[in-house]
Amino acid sequence: MKKSIGILGGMGPLATADLLIKITMATRADSDREHIRVYIDSDAAIPDRTAAILEGGEDPVPEMTSALRNLERCGADCIVMACNTAHYFLPRLQELTETPILNMLEITAKSCARLYPGKRAAVLATTGTLRTGLYDRALQKEGVSFLLPDEKQQAFLMHLIYDVVKASRPMQPAEEGWFGLLRELREQGADYFILACTELPIVANTLPDEGPFVDPTEELARAAVLYCGYERKEPPESGGAPDADTTEQRPRAQTVSDGAKDGSPKG
Numbered sequence: 298m299k300k301s302i303g304i305l306g307g308m309g310p311l312a313t314a315d316l317l318i319k320i321t322m323a324t325r326a327d328s329d330r331e332h333i334r335v336y337i338d339s340d341a342a343i344p345d346r347t348a349a350i351l352e353g354g355e356d357p358v359p360e361m362t363s364a365l366r367n368l369e370r371c372g373a374d375c376i377v378m379a380c381n382t383a384h385y386f387l388p389r390l391q392e393l394t395e396t397p398i399l400n401m402l403e404i405t406a407k408s409c410a411r412l413y414p415g416k417r418a419a420v421l422a423t424t425g426t427l428r429t430g431l432y433d434r435a436l437q438k439e440g441v442s443f444l445l446p447d448e449k450q451q452a453f454l455m456h457l458i459y460d461v462v463k464a465s466r467p468m469q470p471a472e473e474g475w476f477g478l479l480r481e482l483r484e485q486g487a488d489y490f491i492l493a494c495t496e497l498p499i500v501a502n503t504l505p506d507e508g509p510f511v512d513p514t515e516e517l518a519r520a521a522v523l524y525c526g527y528e529r530k531e532p533p534e535s536g537g538a539p540d541a542d543t544t545e546q547r548p549r550a551q552t553v554s555d556g557a558k559d560g561s562p563k564g
Contacts, residue, residue: 300525302333303373303396305364307340308380309463312495312514314339316379319518325528333525336371338364346382347425358386362393375399377521379495381513382426397524404520405491405513406435412511417442419487422494423458424451432493444487450478454494462496468503475500479507 302320306313317335326332343361348354361383368376376398378384384402391398409418420432420443427445436443446454453474461471468475479490489509492498498512522529 299333299527300374301372302335302521302525303368303371303376304335304337304339305361305368305376305378305383306337307343307364308346308378308383309496310339310341311462311465311499312379313337315495315499316377316514316518319512319515320521323515323519323522323529325530333522333527336368336373338367340364343383346380346385347423350382350385350425351428357383358389361386361390365390365394365396369394369396375521375524377401377517379514379517381432381493381495382423382429384431385425385429399517399520399524401513401517402431402435402493403438405493405511405516406432406439406441408516409436409441409489409491409511410439413441413489413509415442416488417444417486418489418491418511419444419446419482419485420491420493421446421454421497422491424455426493427451432491443491444482444485446478446482450481453478457500458494458496462499468500472504475504476507 304313304316306316317337320335321332324332340360340363343364344355344357346357349357365376373396376390376394376396378387378398378401381401384400387398387400418436418441420427420436422432426432432443445451457471457475460466461468482490489511491511491513492501493513495514498510498514501508501510501512519529
């Protein structure tokens with residue numbers, strides 16, 4: 298039976314819209330009626346996740362739980378979150394529901410191992426995400442080599458995320474800094490870049506490509522399509538070759554990761 302998706306969104310609203318677009322674009326469908334049913338709670342009132350992690354700011358979990366309950370009432374069969382930093386709170390949320398929550402970071406790490414074996418990634422994320430070590434652990438588990446921005450580079454990333462994208466300001470003034478950051482990281486040994494904040498794919502799509510990039514929002518969207526039992530469009534890098542994933546189902550788990558071989562629950 299086909300399943301539905303619940304997007305626990307608002308973190309931020311533009312990233313939520315980007316995830317919905319990518320779910321739609323990743324689904325092989327010949328008509329509107331062949332697409333996945335998607336429920337969205339774009340709750341922009343959820344407190345800032347980085348502030349909660351780094352500064353003892355307001356706990357976002359109560360507001361996230363409210364959105365989660367709304368998605369449960371709608372009948373969502375799985376939950377996805379368009380925010381990397383929010384995954385720090387995923388274990389607490391998963392304890393509150395039997396509905397599987399797909400883990401974007403684990404999904405992304407498996408995709409990196411599959412797409413760029415033996416290459417080194419640069420992880421571009423909020424300071425909150427990096428401080429949690431969540432990407433470090435996910436990438437290390439899959440044997441993916443990576444490096445992190447230095448303090449100056451990270452300060453620019455936070456400016457780009459919070460003062461430009463989240464503030465809905467034009468990208469052009471920050472364009473030179475973005476390309477400079479990519480060049481510096483490439484000189485330091487990066488072969489590709491993980492856009493590990495859901496605002497950053499929006500940046501990368503706005504400006505000329507200087508990747509290669511791995512987009513966790515895209516990887517999450519593709520995993521969700523497969524989890525729900527729908528056929529996926531071939532990824533751009535495949536050149537039309539069959540997708541590496543299969544539709545084999547495994548016993549349901551509490552937290553779901555793609556597994557480079559399938560997007561069903563890991564058991």
